[in-house]
Amino acid sequence: MKNLLLLILLIMLTGAAAQAQKSTVTGRVLGAQGEALPGATILERGTSNGTSTGSNGDFTLSVDPGATITVQAIGYATQQIPLNGRTTLDVRLVATAQDLNEVVVTGSRASEGRSNILTTAPVDVISAREIKAFAQTDVAQVLSYVAPSFQSSRQTISDGTDHIDPASLRGLGPDQVLVLVNGKRRHNSSLVNINGTIGRGSVGTDLNVIPTASIKRIEVLRDGAAALYGSDAIAGVINIQLKDDSTGVTASSTVGQTKENDGGVIQADFNVGIGLNKRGYLDLSGQFQKHNAYNRGFADTAPLIYLGNNGGNYPASATTEQARRDLKAQDDALVAQRGFNRNDLRIGNAATRNYGGFLNGAYRLGRGYEVYLSGGATYRTGTSAGFNRLPNQATQSDLTLFPNGFLPLINTTIYDQSAIVGLRKVFSEFAVDLSNTFGRNELRYDISNSVNASLPQGPGIVNPTDFYAGRLAFLQNTTNLGVSRKFTDVGFLPTVNLAFGGEFRYDKFLIGKGEYASYVNGGRLIGTTPTASGSQVFPGYQAQDEVNKSRTNVAGYVDLESDITEKLLVHLAGRVENYSDFGSSVSGQAAARFSILEGLALRGSIGNGFRAPSLQQRYFTNTSTQFVNGLPNQVLTVNNDNPIVRNQASDAQPGFGLGGLTKENSRNYSLGLTARVARTITLTVDAYQIDIDNRIVLSSQFTRTNPTVNTILGTRDVSRVQFFANAVDTRTRGIDIVANERITLGEKSRLGLTAAANFNETTVRAFNSTSTTINNDPTTGTASLQNTLFDRQQRGRLESGNPRSKINLSANYGYGIFSIEARAVRFGEVQYKDADPARSFIDQTFAAKWVTDLTLSAQITKQIGVIVGVNNLFNVYPDKFFQNPRNNEFNFSVDPNLSYNSTLDNTNRGRFVYPANQFGFQGAFYFGRVNVTLP
Template sequence: MKHLFSPRLGLVTALSLTSFAAVAQTISVSGRVTNAAGEGQPGVTVLERGTSNGTSTDADGRYRLEVAPTATLVFSAIGAATQQLPLSGRTSLDVRLQDNETALNEVVVTGSRATEGRSNILTTSPVDVIAAREIRAYAQTDVTQILTYIAPSFQSSRQTVTDGTDFVDPATLRGLGPDQVLVLVNGKRRHTSALVNINGTPGRGSVGTDMNVIPPAAIKRIEVLREGAAAQYGSDAIAGVINIQLKDDTTGVNVSSTVGQTVEGDGELVQADANAGFGLGRRGFVNVSGQFSNRSYVDRSRPDTAPLIYLGSNGNYPGGLSDQQKRDLKAQDDALVAERGYNRRNIRVGSSDVRTYGGFLNAAYDLAPGLGLEAYVTGGLTRRTGRAGALYRLPNQATQSDLTIYPNGYLPFINSTVDDASLITGVRGQVLGFAADLSNTYGRNSLRYDVTNSLNASLPQGTSPREFYAGTLIFQQNTVNLGFSRKFTSVPVLSTLNVAFGGEFRADMFEIEAGEEGSYLAGTRTVNGARAAFGAQGFPGYKPQDAASHTRTNVAGYVDLESDITEKLLVSVAGRAERYSDFGNNVSGKVAARYSILPDVAVRGNLGNGFRAPSLQQRYFTNSSTQFTSGELREVLTTNNDDPLTRAFGIGSLKQEKSKNYSLGLTARVLRTITLTVDAYQIDIKDRIVLSSQFNRSNAAVNQILGTLPVQGIQFFANAVNTRTRGLDIVAAERLQLGPDSRLTLTAAANFNETKVRSFNSSPFIDANPSLQNTLFDRAQRARLENGQPRSKINLSADYGYKIFSVNLRTVRFGEIQTKDANPDRSFIDQTFAAKWVTDLVLSAQVIKNVGVSIGVNNLFNIYPDRLYQDPNNNEQSLTYSTLDATNRGRFPYSSNQFGYSGAFYFGRVNVSF
């Protein structure tokens, strides 16, 4: 890895010299920090704002620090209100800290429209707060991976050989789907991805939000509301809300560089992050962040154990051969393999190559000093390019190959370009005593596909191109919000009353852009009487008849009331009415309460109903793709709900999912430094939208519907299942000041969840065909929904700091998952993958005032998931082609839905501030 570090040494040296030049103009400041009673306060952190330059007070509360004459000092301690005091040239500064009980916990705004935030143990709903310091502590560089290892209720893992899902990680909350969690940025709705997941991954059939386009350097904190909130925020908030708050400080420039690679020598990462905050006098700020990241692919594939590579058919022996004839044929094939240097590790199983460029802006400006009228703007642009392998086409797979172009077969590559843009503009101020906020939020996400090292086997031999433009998916969203809120303190009977109300208008658009002709063309070439596969191998392009442009609008109004009815009882009530142009109306409501049993112990609960509107992608997506199911290669057609083929199955237009949420929890503060929250929940979802299983042409009724179409199967979206999810969240944390120079934070958090399919919603046509009843949502899809993600996750962490050194240790237990084959006759390959602990360790030091370094290991003990079942006879010497998993043939050793399978990852990081 030496070459990864060396290019950055010059950068670090240059930045360090710049920092030293700035430090030359410093003064020495000293003073004493006391508590509210006037006693010396030991262990108080004293920091020069905008830098990592700081110290701690001694046993008598005294400190001394070298700082710039214009510095602002930040004084902070557990249980005390943080103070920021400008030095203004003084060389002596004494401070008296005031007690602040809520300082033990972060103040949150998600889940409430109250004018003042509350501590996360004083809210009616459970909220996790992930601060920037936690985001920076380890080597996870994507937002979804950061959340996976910090928030137990959140889960995401990188996928492999799944087309577009190789580049857009599906992410879930509380065991539900990617599209059942709402993502906000600075409290404003974030647009979703253009991609709809149609392959065998978590969230199959769903459309999630691509949070990885947001540079971690731009994030101030992330608030995870673990409760249904559709009555407050609208569609998608069934499982909860993730609110990403961007940095709004003016504390100078911070730059970091991270490099690393896996223990196997692949997955190399080179990343640079920067954040700069500047003040606009006393009237506002501008904060700019950027990221460049280059991550190489990870490959954990194993040799292809297909008995035949060049001879036979599809890697198998022709029928009717004796054992001796099979031996002779295999010997001939092995000779060809040796002669041509064929590499049986012929696919890539692991994360793809990804390169990301991104930048975000967050700014605000006081338009009328003294009147509280402020304009704000937030915007971001990100481009991510990626390259992932499909499945290898063997030279003996005649209908998918052209030996005049690829005599040894070929591995098609799917190349993606994700472009994401967002812009939030608004103005806020006071109107008739109410805090008013008018905003417009625009977002656009596109995913372009290009296929290389491929061909269209249906074209005349030797004529096919090797590269194709396969089409683009585009999603756009524009949202206008107007909201008002006000806190009343003189309401009869009530202690306080916070009133919030407002409206929203949203317009969505989804487009499919067709690929070039060769990417989808169905030519006339036949091989031994069989029709050759059409379209670009690896990813057939979108056809002109797939091309689409659809829009819809939505109008909503809401009312949100929150009251401290007494000093012990907090109650909130919310209601929201919506009207969608494409499926109708919806009304949601929610009531929540928190009651203090003792000064430091309270119970809280929630009751509400919610909904999720079908996405435009689910309503209108259509394409043909090559998919592998139960060991068979099939050309599968995905149709939308307006297509006559879908209607032939008795499936109507999609309607909204409807949910009911229940929760009951306990919050406590123990011994002043320990916080504890325990929350149980139940979420019932009716008419849940899923992508059906594949209806195969081998069924006579399906064959009649498909007619002469060149496909073997069909699938579509439907409100097919009703589910119940039950779970328990536990979070405990303790922050200790062990001495003047040492501090320790301990955290234990866990999520336990179980999702069950309670019933199915079919159609008269499907019910009239008994063989189709189990196809609408087969056992493989049901297992993916119920057991495809960890049912439990436990996070234990310890962060210790001593003077300039710190140690971060974290271990996460990913619970077991299960897979099942769609065909009950192949139930012998159903498998349960055991729970695993994954441990991360980071050592850091603040070398000098402006420079810090870290080294660490993610997955310290090189833990991998259980291996997939393999047929003991399915090896290179095998005479018979295994029916256990004909598409795997030993190449896929792991399931990727727990925590991936990259193994240990070693990294180094340099942080510079000035």
């Protein structure tokens, strides 16, 4: 009891002493022009102790006399202010001009960050405010509307690509942009995009697994950076900075739906910031999203639903007009009797549910050591539809189960986990950072409302309608050691920042087979006609498809940055890498910035880079069902180690005779201008050229109609084959323009204006004649196959499938607690080209369109804010696919992903009307959001 009393007394005395050490700080937070900033956040760094400013910008806070105060306000640069015993503090924040002038860390390893108009390369900064300003709730969609150089549009009826958005930076592919989280390499998706969408043949990074609530800001480096960060950084780098050192709780909830009363969204997220006894912080974030599907399909124009063949055409026996009319009348009667709905596809975004959580934290251990940790896990499910099977397609159905046909569904489950752990300390002025980054992505396929038509059918036989079709998984682990130091007065150089380090990376790719019924050929015949094997719409991965492959990579780099003079900044970087599966690569870069006048500077860079072929591209193999001319085709995708690809025509097992995949090589050139006018206006203009040799593409489909292909495929149960190859050399040229202005109109009134644009053009310069020369022995007839390797449709998708320009105009106006945000984005034209030059009459250019978003918000109290708004205010849709100029009918096949199937009937049948590659075809979307902030 005595000891307990002594302990209580000690605690009371300690608390009293701690209280005595506290001091009360009062002050006021003002804007750049001296206007009061109500609602600004005042934090004692490293603790959960904080407050917000009142209507006059004033605040009072009890803190430790030696504390550092963090002052934050939306639209203004954050300030860190040591008190050093002061008890009064008046703070004037600088407007960030849409955050263009924020200090950035991407693209440089200098010990001190620079404003991005002072860097040698262009960097866009997207703040948390901009991420939350409109209705987009996914990272890829946010970037697509905010950053003109970034393009991503959701796809439809494209298997796994319905659930992982392909994205492009500066007109290049999804796998030619590197994604970082807190400056550390993030793992790729396990999905290989083998369907006819933008990014066909690529393996990108799933940005949408990162909750927007966890993001402090996103930095987009628009310059080749392989010499700094390694493979994939040909187009640039996207660095997602997670929230750090925050306090209190923020939460938001969003609900909305389209003008057509579908595509509903329910979203909720939160972020909790916890101070760790003044020695660190921990940020916890979570997110739930539910996206309902929407359908913009039109009625099926197939002449016959029940009594036709070949996807609804008249049978050959109906030779007269009267016979066709009679058959049509009978079929229409059956349609009415059985209630068949001719709007028989789902053309639009998939239905998804997303559960995700992230954390980010750091803790000072003592003696200068600091440990840091970040990571997260996401679980996402989705359901999308494939092409329907009509009741007249008996070879693809079980009519005892589906007498009216069926619409097969692809159900995906995506698991994504990541973790970064590191330790840093300064040794004799050298900052040392040792870290390990782990990431894993898995995609599981389950097929429902489907059937394996090749299995026996009949009375007493119940065939499965649900199938497990297999899974894909990709794992990456990266260990990194970085060292940096800033030297002063080195010879004639006032400053030199030196950085060097090394990296070891381990990659692993896995394909797991589906259940037996999902891929087996059961041997059923209709007469002498074979039936389709495997689960319809998506046959499962087979035993021979299974893959478990890995590789390692060792890299070393050196980085030098120096202010040669007050006007000249020079940056040099070099990197050497060695991959266990294809060898070494050396990258280098030189960049500089020169101040011509005060507020006016030139900047530019030159360098080379590379992209290693992904394990997914090297080893992916499967058989999929794809519709051509209204008929399902079993399409075999094989990897480059397969004899089909490697062997020569003279071998016992003939093949196409291609070499194995090797790296893509790039050369990057950029030249830009930065300017600041009257303190509030900033302007950057950057032109660039990116040359890529040995670019990896997924080939066009080789068909058995060619005798040589028929010989190569042999007895395999497939009609077409495709594979990856280093097929082409490309050149991308473009220009980025960004202008910002922020104006204070009065004590409570402020206006921000932004104009940004990207113009780019990609052209195929040449076909790679070394690694992609298909056997050209004229006696085998394979010379003509060279043109099929990369045909006109593939070239069109690469050169003009994405918008060649994008313009973003935005304005935000605030008065007191109210604000309005308006944004208009012009998505440039895209083109459709048929594979066959003789069929160029169905080529089409889809005109550029403006999409306008508008939001109104009110900060009702310090704790509660409300936003209402509409995306695509004027309900704009892309141009429709035009009617065939030969007979003014919708009778040629084009899918909404511009997959260029190049058929004249059956697959489309009037149902696909809009392309997806510009901005989708959702139409107007109305939403409301509530934001809650608690101390």
